[in-house]
Amino acid sequence: xxxxxxxxxxxxxxxxxxxxxxxxxxxxxxxxxxxxxxxxxxxxxxxxxxxxxxxxxxxxxxxxxxxxxxxxxxxxxxxxxxxxxxxxxxxxxxxxxxxxxxxxxxxxxxxxxxxxxxxxxxxxxxxxxxxxxxxxxxxxxxxxxxxxxxxxxxxxxxxxxxxxxxxxxxxxxxxxxxxxxxxxxxxxxxxxxxxxxxxxxxxxxxxxxxxxxxxxxxxxxxxxxxxxxxxxxxxxxxxxxxxxxxxxxxxxxxxxxxxxxxxxxxxxxxxxxxxxxxxxxxxxxxxxxxxxxxxxxxxxxxxxxxxxxxxxxxxxxxxxxxxxxxxxxxxxxxxxxxxxxxxxxxxxxxxxxxxxxxxxxxxxxxxxxxxxxxxxxxxxxxxxxxxxxxxxxxxxxxxxxxxxxxxxxxxxxxxxxxxxxxxxxxxxxxxxxxxxxxxxxxxxxxxxxxxxxxxxxxxxxxxxxxxxxxxxxxxxxxxxxxxxxxxxxxxxxxxxxxxxxxxxxxxxxxxxxxxxxxxxxxxxxxxxxxxxxxxxxxxxxxxxxxxxxxxxxxxxxxxxxxxxxxxxxxxxxxxxxxxxxxxxxxxxxxxxxxxxxxxxxxxxxxxxxxxxxxxxxxxxxxxxxxxxxxxxxxxxxxxxxxxxxxxxxxxxxxxxxxxxxxxxxxxxxxxxxxxxxxxxxxxxxxxxxxxxxxxxxxxxxxxxxxxxxxxxxxxxxxxxxxxxxxxxxxxxxxxxxxxxxxxxxxxxxxxxxxxxxxxxxxxxxxxxxxxxxxxxxxxxxxxxxxxxxxxxxxxxxxxxxxxxxxxxxxxxxxxxxxxxxxxxxxxxxxxxxxxxxxxxxxxxxxxxxxxxxxxxxxxxxxxxxxxxxxxxxxxxxxxxxxxxxxxxxxxxxxxxxxxxxxxxxxxxxxxxxxxxxxxxxxxxxxxxxxxxxxxxxxxxxxxxxxxxxx
Numbered sequence: 001x002x003x004x005x006x007x008x009x010x011x012x013x014x015x016x017x018x019x020x021x022x023x024x025x026x027x028x029x030x031x032x033x034x035x036x037x038x039x040x041x042x043x044x045x046x047x048x049x050x051x052x053x054x055x056x057x058x059x060x061x062x063x064x065x066x067x068x069x070x071x072x073x074x075x076x077x078x079x080x081x082x083x084x085x086x087x088x089x090x091x092x093x094x095x096x097x098x099x100x101x102x103x104x105x106x107x108x109x110x111x112x113x114x115x116x117x118x119x120x121x122x123x124x125x126x127x128x129x130x131x132x133x134x135x136x137x138x139x140x141x142x143x144x145x146x147x148x149x150x151x152x153x154x155x156x157x158x159x160x161x162x163x164x165x166x167x168x169x170x171x172x173x174x175x176x177x178x179x180x181x182x183x184x185x186x187x188x189x190x191x192x193x194x195x196x197x198x199x200x201x202x203x204x205x206x207x208x209x210x211x212x213x214x215x216x217x218x219x220x221x222x223x224x225x226x227x228x229x230x231x232x233x234x235x236x237x238x239x240x241x242x243x244x245x246x247x248x249x250x251x252x253x254x255x256x257x258x259x260x261x262x263x264x265x266x267x268x269x270x271x272x273x274x275x276x277x278x279x280x281x282x283x284x285x286x287x288x289x290x291x292x293x294x295x296x297x298x299x300x301x302x303x304x305x306x307x308x309x310x311x312x313x314x315x316x317x318x319x320x321x322x323x324x325x326x327x328x329x330x331x332x333x334x335x336x337x338x339x340x341x342x343x344x345x346x347x348x349x350x351x352x353x354x355x356x357x358x359x360x361x362x363x364x365x366x367x368x369x370x371x372x373x374x375x376x377x378x379x380x381x382x383x384x385x386x387x388x389x390x391x392x393x394x395x396x397x398x399x400x401x402x403x404x405x406x407x408x409x410x411x412x413x414x415x416x417x418x419x420x421x422x423x424x425x426x427x428x429x430x431x432x433x434x435x436x437x438x439x440x441x442x443x444x445x446x447x448x449x450x451x452x453x454x455x456x457x458x459x460x461x462x463x464x465x466x467x468x469x470x471x472x473x474x475x476x477x478x479x480x481x482x483x484x485x486x487x488x489x490x491x492x493x494x495x496x497x498x499x500x501x502x503x504x505x506x507x508x509x510x511x512x513x514x515x516x517x518x519x520x521x522x523x524x525x526x527x528x529x530x531x532x533x534x535x536x537x538x539x540x541x542x543x544x545x546x547x548x549x550x551x552x553x554x555x556x557x558x559x560x561x562x563x564x565x566x567x568x569x570x571x572x573x574x575x576x577x578x579x580x581x582x583x584x585x586x587x588x589x590x591x592x593x594x595x596x597x598x599x600x601x602x603x604x605x606x607x608x609x610x611x612x613x614x615x616x617x618x619x620x621x622x623x624x625x626x627x628x629x630x631x632x633x634x635x636x637x638x639x640x641x642x643x644x645x646x647x648x649x650x651x652x653x654x655x656x657x658x659x660x661x662x663x664x665x666x667x668x669x670x671x672x673x674x675x676x677x678x679x680x681x682x683x684x685x686x687x688x689x690x691x692x693x694x695x696x697x698x699x700x701x702x703x704x705x706x707x708x709x710x711x712x713x714x715x716x717x718x719x720x721x722x723x724x725x726x727x728x729x730x731x732x733x734x735x736x737x738x739x740x741x742x743x744x745x746x747x748x749x750x751x752x753x754x755x756x757x758x759x760x761x762x763x764x765x766x767x768x769x770x771x772x773x774x775x776x777x778x779x780x781x782x783x784x785x786x787x788x789x790x791x792x793x794x795x796x797x798x799x800x801x802x803x804x805x806x807x808x809x810x811x812x813x814x815x816x817x818x819x820x821x822x823x824x825x826x827x828x829x830x831x832x833x834x835x836x837x838x839x840x841x842x843x844x845x846x847x848x849x850x851x852x853x854x855x856x857x858x859x860x861x862x863x864x865x866x867x868x869x870x871x872x873x874x875x876x877x878x879x880x881x882x883x884x885x886x887x888x889x890x891x892x893x894x895x896x897x898x899x900x901x902x903x904x905x906x907x908x909x910x911x912x913x914x915x916x917x918x919x920x921x922x923x924x925x926x927x928x929x930x931x932x933x934x935x936x937x938x939x940x941x942x943x944x945x946x947x948x949x950x
Contacts, residue, residue, distance in 0.1 A: 002292060002311040002369070002383040005042040006333055010307025011207075012200075013038075021095040023048075023072075024105035031306075036086040036097055037063070037070050038306035046291040046369045047106045048072075048086070049099045052148070052511070053482035054115040057106070057368045059291025061479070063087050063298040064198070065241075065547040066279045066516035068480040073098040073149045081157075082149030083512065083548070090200075090258060100148040107368075111145075118474075123487030123506035124494070148512070157552045159559035163264040168194040168234065170446065171251060171267055173242050173397060174275035176204020177211070177218075177435055177455075178427025178442035182273040183234070184225035185448025193234035193446075194267060195225075196253055198241040198547075202226065204277060205297075208304035209325060211435050213453050221453060237265070244544030245400035249422060252544070254553050264553050271424070273445045274398055275438075278413070278428035279516050281389035283317055283465060284485065286363040286473020288387075292370030296386040300326045309333055311384025315373050317361040318388040319343060319463035322433065326386065327353045338382070340375050343463050361385070363473060389465040392520050393429045399542035407535040412462045413520075414539065434459045467525045477525065478518035480511035485525055492529045499538050502526055509540060512548060569620050570717045570782040578800055586685030588621040591802040603804035608900040610768065610809060614723035614798035616789060617806055619767075619774055620782075623668065623687030624713045625680040627694065631706025632678055636670065638844050639697050641828050641836050647672045652748045652765055657682075657690055662827050662849030666690050666818050669765050671750040679750075681763075683818060687713055697845065717782035719789055722772035722809075724950045725796050730773060732792035736760070739773065747771075747948050756784060767806065769813035770947045808897045811906055814865060814938030821863060821894040821908050827855055830862045830910070832938075861891050862914035866907035867934040868924075873898050873905040878926035880911055880933070890922060899940065906940045907933075 010031075017032035023040060030039030037060055040048060047057045048070045058069035070086035075096040083100060099106035114121070130138040172183045175197030183195045201207065202225075206218040213221040229236060240255040249272070253265040280297040282288065294310050296318065302308040314335050316327050319342045327339045328350035338354040340361055349355040356375060363374035364385055373380045390412050395405060403421030405414040411431030416423070426432070426441035435455040443452035467475055467485050475485040487506045491497070496505040499522075508522040509515025515522075519540065527537040558564070566589040569575065575582075580591035581599060593602035609615060627636060633645035642655035649672050657666045666686035671679040682690040691711045698704050721729050727740045736753050738744045739762045745751055750763040758781050766772035777785045793800070807817075816822060816831065827850060829837055837850050849855060868874060874896040879889040891911035899906045911917060917935040924931045937943065 002046065003041040003044045004309050004312070006303065006307040006309055008307070009303060009333060010305060012305040013307060019091050019093045019095075021091060021093075021097060023097045024099055024102075024107070030091045032091075034091040034306055035089060036072065036074075036091050036095065037067070038302050038308045039091050040070070040086065040097075041302055041310060042306065042308035048291070049106050050102050050109045050112065051289070051482045052101060052480055053121065054118055055101070055109050055111040055113075056115050056289060056482065057109075057112070057291050058289065058479060059369070060086075060294060061282070061298065061517065062279075062295050062513075063301040064279075066295075066513050068478075068511050068513040068517050071100050071148060071512060073100055075152075079155040079157075080150075080152035081155070082151055085512070085548075088198075088547075100150075123483060123490055124496075127505070157550075158261075159552065159555065159557050159562075160261040161264060161553050161556050162261065163266070163556040165266045166194070166268070168192045168267065168269045169271070170194070171196065171269035171272045172275060172446070173197075173251075173272065174204065174277060174427070174429070175199065175202035175236075175238070176275060176277050176427060176438070177206055177213075178429075178432075178438040178445070179204065179273070179275035180222060180225040181439045181442030181448070181453055182275060182426055182446035184228050184453075185443045185446030187225075187228035187232040187234055189447065189449065190232055191234075192232060193229050194237065194269065195229055195234065196237045196240050196242055196267075198239065200239050202236065202238060206435075208301045210304075211455060213435075213439065213455050215454075240265070241547055241549075242267075242397060243546045243549050245397045245423075246544070251397075254549050262550075262553055264556060272422065273442070274416070274423040274425045274429055275427045275442060275445070276394040276397065276429045278391035278393045278433070280391055281465070281520055282517060283361060283387040283389045284467035284471075284475045284477070284521060285361050286471065286475060287366070288364060289476040289479045290364050290366050290370050290385075291368060292366070292383060293364060293385045293387060296323045296326045296388040299386050300329055303329060303333060309335060310386065311370075311382075312336060313382045314338070314384045314386060315340060315361070315375070315380050315382040316386040316388075317342075317359075317373075317375075319465045320388060320390055321347055321460040321462075322391070323386075323388045324350055326388075338380060340380075342465070343461075361387070362471060389521075390462050391428065391433060392516070393431060394516075395429060396542045396546050398423050398425060398429070399539075400544060400546075405535075405539060407533070410459075410462075412464045414534070466528065467521050469525065469528060477521045478506075478508050478511060478515070480513065481507040481518075483508045483518065483522070488522060488525045489529060492526060497526060497530050499523060499526065499540050503540050514547070515540070567621065567714070569618055570779040571618055571620070571786055574783065574786050575618065575800075580800075580802065583803070585803050586621060586683065588684055590618065590621065591800075592804045593802040594800050599804065603802065603808060604898065604900045606799060606801035606805035607808040609799040610723045610801050610805060611770065611901045612724070614721060614725040614729050614793070614796055615768075615801040615805065616729075616793060616798060617720050617722075617801050617803070619718040619720040620716070620779075621684030621687075621713070622718055622774075623680060623682030623684065623690060623711070624716055624718075624776075625682060625687065625691050625694065626710045626712055627678045627680060627707060628676060628710070629707035630676055631702055632676055635694065635698055635702055635707045636678055636680070637842065638701060639694055640670070640844065641833070641846075643836070643840065643842075644670055644672070644678065649674050650749055650751060652750050652763060654748075654765075656828050656833065657686075657693060658828070658844075658846030658849075660846055660849065662846040662852075662855060663824060664818055664822050664826050664828060664831070665693065667816065669763070671763060673750065673752060681765075686818065687711065693845070715779055716776050717779045717785070718774050718776040719782075719785060720767070720772060720774050721789065722766065722768045723770050723798070724947065725798065726771050726773055728796045729789065729792045729798055732795045733788045734792075735762075735775070735788070742949070756781075766948060767815060768809035769815070769942055769945070770809075771950055807895075808899065811895045811897050811908060812899050812901065812941035814863075814908065814940065816863065816908070817895070821910070823861075823910065825861065826863075826910065827860070829855075830860050832863065832915075858916075859913045861910040861912055863894075863938050864909055864911050864914035864918065865936040865938040865940055866893065866896075866909050866924075867936050868905055868907070868931070871898065871905065874907045874924060874931075874933070875926045878924050880909060881923045881925045881930070883921060883923045883932070887923075887925065889925075893924070902941060908938055911935065
């Protein structure tokens with residue numbers, strides 16, 4: 001226990017407000033303003049966790065999202081949140097902190113004995129070892145050992161996190177010196193600036209390093225920048241992490257609020273400045289993972305902000321100028337500090353600091369904590385080792401936005417390549433570590449006018465520090481995942497020299513810090529081992545999130561009734577008044593049946609009534625996607641399996657939308673209302689995705705100025721009238737005469753007219769196989785249409801029918817539901833639609849995939865009908881199997897109902913080579929029982945299609 005609390009230093013804590021807490025059951029105390037990390041450091045507790053593989057003791061290393069070791073399960077008010085980073089949350093009263101991946105606790109972890117077997121558990125051992133005796137033998141044990149924190153089954157965080165969309169002129173990410181200068185410059189020019197930073201207050205490293213700007217204290221400069229931002233109508237979001245950069249300039253931000261629900265922001269800005277700073281690298285020497293080895297920058301951070309001092313006898317090993325103010329501050333705080341610099345030519349020795357020049361740290365002594373060090377063969381008595389191996393710019397968001405990196409020798413780092421992303425960069429993220437350069441670059445990035453803010457000139461000098469493959473002892477590259485330099489050498493020997501292969505073979509950079517403390521060392525080591533430069537070796541791919549984000553933040557308010565809340569019909573109240581029973585169909589709440597009797601019985605009665613007389617049902621959820629413009633026909637030709645440019649105005653055509661793989665994505669009817677205006681009637685469950693397919697093709701394949709797409713599904717209501725008396729019902733409803741004149745409105749045609757002073761569209765299409773009319777009006781006029789059709793229904797003895805009856809009617813005709821009667825392999829010719837595949841020569845979406853060897857197989861699963869003896873329908877999902885020989889699945893039942901008009905069960909199925917099997921028998925296997933079925937045509941009712949015109 002070597003850390004301690006300074007009596008007077010610590011600008012962020014309130015010593016008048018002590019906060020009790022516990023760590024692994026032991027009591028501790030901090031102050032308001034502390035983080036768990038600073039409170040534990042000040043209390044002298046060194047072992048805060050265990051590494052993932054070997055369970056070696058781990059202590060505090062960093063001060064932010066780069067911290068790989070201090071991760072706790074945090075319990076407050078009886079609720080536990082797992083895997084909380086101790087450096088990124090504020091300490092609260094009576095917090096219970098529990099180390100993860102330990103048993104029973106961090107100090108006494110029983111599984112620490114695994115480190116004794118380290119020679120048998122090198123990098124990649126799991127790819128070899130656990131193949132022996134079968135993976136299933138090892139999996140249960142591995143799963144019990146895997147993971148870090150433990151979920152609390154009783155903790156269900158409230159779905160109370162609101163989500164907001166915002167726009168601004170300039171988004172500045174990072175509120176350090178460069179970010180403040182950029183925001184201040186832009187705000188002074190009248191621009192609306194949003195300044196976002198994950199620290200609780202603006203200032204970045206100025207908060208612990210200090211600095212004079214324009215002749216005054218940095219706080220004056222910060223207050224001036226904040227004033228300019230607010231005066232120009234901007235906003236400052238502190239405690240907010242920009243965790244993802246997405247297409248079209250979208251940034252996602254998680255705002256943490258103490259005492260109030262957090263918030264998720266989706267921010268789009270005209271311009272963006274990236275000023276995210278840099279992370280200090282470790283040094284690499286034998287036993288460099290011992291608790292008590294910290295980042296030098298972090299030690300200064302904890303001292304200045306919290307008065308938490310890392311140790312009493314401190315060795316600071318470095319190769320750059322940034323460490324000298326750290327040594328001076330610690331010495332002034334009363335520590336015995338020895339500064340070991342690998343360079344012979346160094347800055348002046350700070351007061352009160354022992355100084356070793358051209359000195360290299362090679363070894364750390366100790367078991368569960370630092371007890372000494374070896375510098376150039378000389379033993380140094382120390383209880384704490386601070387290290388600085390240089391700085392790695394935080395380029396994650398630049399790379400997520402599509403940016404590339406260049407090697408900068410001066411800063412010994414990879415920095416953003418100018419112009420490779422839409423973000424402008426400034427400050428340490430650009431390899432500019434001095435205050436003067438950061439201010440100048442920030443001012444320029446904010447397009448400031450006049451002179452930039454001034455600070456003392458002078459750049460930090462760096463000596464390139466790298467892991468030494470020739471140094472004896474275990475050098476830890478990734479402390480959380482227990483990746484050593486030896487593991488990287490093994491990966492190189494076994495051919496895993498690509499950085500992506502190295503990452504997966506060794507798990508380098510796959511810890512919760514996402515490689516912030518490990519990736520550079522791993523890349524540098526692989527480069528040295530393979531005789532390449534770091535740029536030639538490359539980097540791994542940066543992906544969102546930038547740091548871990550709670551799933552509740554992304555989910556927002558979506559839970560329970562509002563999790564994918566079903567869409568509602570304009571006429572829901574009217575249907576409820578008629579006694580409708582509602583279910584969800586394709587994301588819409590729709591009537592399943594009408595009445596209070598058994599649902600299956602009612603569905604049979606409704607289906608029979610529709611066949612004998614007339615049925616009415618609400619088809620409002622059918623997609624109504626308008627495609628307009630001179631390029632509309634060309635766009636629909638490309639996105640459809642059937643050509644639509646040949647469709648005449650006033651006519652309709654059934655067809656499919658395919659994916660690039662040739663798989664059926666949706667089916668539906670397209671209406672051509674005029675030369676340059678179409679309506680795509682997609683299925684209710686696929687309307688949104690069909691619109692996206694159309695929009696993607698419009699923007700990426702064609703001239704987007706020649707066509708426009710509008711999804712107006714929610715703006716209109718559609719009532720379908722179906723059955724042999726459907727025309728009589730339209731006449732009784734006193735609708736325009738042209739609608740029930742077969743010469744003017746034949747099957748597969750559409751017309752637009754007016755009724756009662758508003759627009760009316762009627763399409764002569766059928767989903768039941770009977771004469772049918774889809775009557776569409778603006779949603780606000782739906783009650784009037786409902787009333788007219790309801791009065792007419794009573795005159796002709798018709799019946800309202802729900803979706804369960806509609807499902808029976810469409811199955812009798814062999815009409816499919818995509819996703820029910822198709823699967824993820826079904827192509828149009830599997831459904832009997834092969835003409836377009838054989839005749840179309842122009843390009844369309846999915847065309848190439850329809851001619852692959854897989855698509856040409858003669859034993860593909862094809863849609864057929866099934867006949868059975870008896871009165872019990874087949875179970876949907878039952879497998880079809882050979883009657884003789886080895887039992888295997890030849891397909892499965894997709895739809896199955898009892899047909900009231902036929903008086904027998906009907907079914908549809910996907911069967912291997914189904915059309916060639918028509919007339920033959922197969923077995924049907926379900927829950928251990930086998931029956932017999934006959935393969936038949938998919939259309940079971942009215943195969944001559946006479947009722948379409950009845």
